[in-house]
Amino acid sequence: MHLIHQSIKRFYTVLGRPSNNLASGIVGLANVGKSTFFQAITKSKLGNPANYPFATIEPEESKVIVPSFKLDHLHKLYESQKKIPATLSIFDIAGLTRGASSGEGLGNKFLNDIRHVDGIYQVVRGFENDEITHIEGNVDPVRDLSLVQDELVLKDLEWLEGARERINKKINRSPKNSPEFLEMHLELRLLEELEAHMYEGRKLSHFKQNWTEEEIKILNKHNFLTAKPTLVLLNVAPKDYLLQENKFLKKIKDWIQEYAPGDEVMLFSAELETKYNELDNNLQEFEAFCKEIIGKEKLEVPLTALPNIIIKMRELLQLISFYTCGPIEARQWTIRKGTLAPEAAGTIHSDLEKTFISANIIKFDDIKKMDPPLQESQLKSQGKIKRGGKQYVVEDGDIIHFKATSGKK
Incomplete structure (x- = not known):
């Protein structure tokens, strides 16, 4: 498994709240x-x-589903039981x-x-x-x-x-x-x-x-x-x-x-x-x-x-998506550009951020033309599952499996 070397420069210089829930x-x-x-x-x-x-008079709020052809493909590729998209809050x-x-x-x-x-x-x-x-x-x-x-x-x-x-x-x-x-x-x-x-x-x-x-x-x-x-x-x-x-x-x-x-x-x-x-x-x-x-x-x-x-x-809000996939569900998660791997893990559960060890990462481009079912052993043999550490900056479309110590599931 290869280690991803990536610049640790953070993208702090973005106007607006430093949040994933915009x-x-x-x-x-x-x-x-x-x-x-x-x-x-x-x-x-x-x-x-x-x-x-x-x-x-009073603002109305609703959430809309974020369209993602990537999630649709991953849902089929992993043969997941459920598909859970990200949402965006909108106020009238x-x-x-x-x-x-x-x-x-x-x-x-x-x-x-x-x-x-x-x-x-x-x-x-x-x-x-x-x-x-x-x-x-x-x-x-x-x-x-x-x-x-x-x-x-x-x-x-x-x-x-x-x-x-x-x-x-x-x-x-x-x-x-x-x-x-x-x-x-x-x-x-x-x-x-x-x-x-x-x-x-x-x-x-x-x-x-x-x-x-x-x-x-x-x-x-x-x-x-x-x-x-x-x-x-x-x-x-x-x-x-x-x-x-x-x-x-x-x-x-x-x-x-x-x-x-x-x-x-x-x-x-x-x-x-x-x-x-x-x-x-x-x-x-x-x-x-x-x-x-x-x-x-x-x-x-x-x-x-x-x-x-x-x-x-x-895009204007500097939001991107990463995905977690398996036989139970394929899920799309929302983060800001420049988010480090431990912080991305924290969007799933705060324990994962606190006890983060590393992340196994698959790039969507490496599997976008594959047919189900996905064979992870084949990806490993081809060197397409890489490891990211605490300074890895998550990219749009990453499929990630986080590893942590004694964290809650």
């Missing part, structure tokens, strides 16, 4: 399709997709309005709800429908993107100013040249730079690409709204999604490039996703329905955009 929130103006999207992605009747503002947050940062439309409450999630699905409306009112009077996704970003930035500026006041009070009570005094001055200097950046209407996450560990530590302490990764979801008519075109798309991409560089936009249709769930047991009928909409015999996009939307959010 959540995303659906954010946007009222009446843009947030609750309909929430019901579609969670396949539930939670949320309130009514045709009036503030139909949702009430719609924002102009002036939310000043308390308009229960804005303070809704902005506070956003503070409790780690990643943002920002839904904007890109379809025309006279029967569905728009809180701003007409459909203009670029204006809506700018409006929401401005409200988040204004709230962060308010939060930042309060933080500066608290730090200055502490500085006045701290001995000069003490470690705490110097750390607080460093924090103030960073906050001043961020304030100047936000006064240009830009989010903190776009201030720079490579943050130092000290800067990350400071930002994560304050939990700023605009430091959270964002995926823009353009809610379009079914035909637009199936053809992957929309009259607003170019303007949106231009706006993102100038005012939110690094954010991405994906097309989806809440109307079409609802129909997909209704015909979940008859996908042939749904496929025929889609082909009729575009007048073509071949579809060039997935029938549903939701799996890719879930996977993309996990």
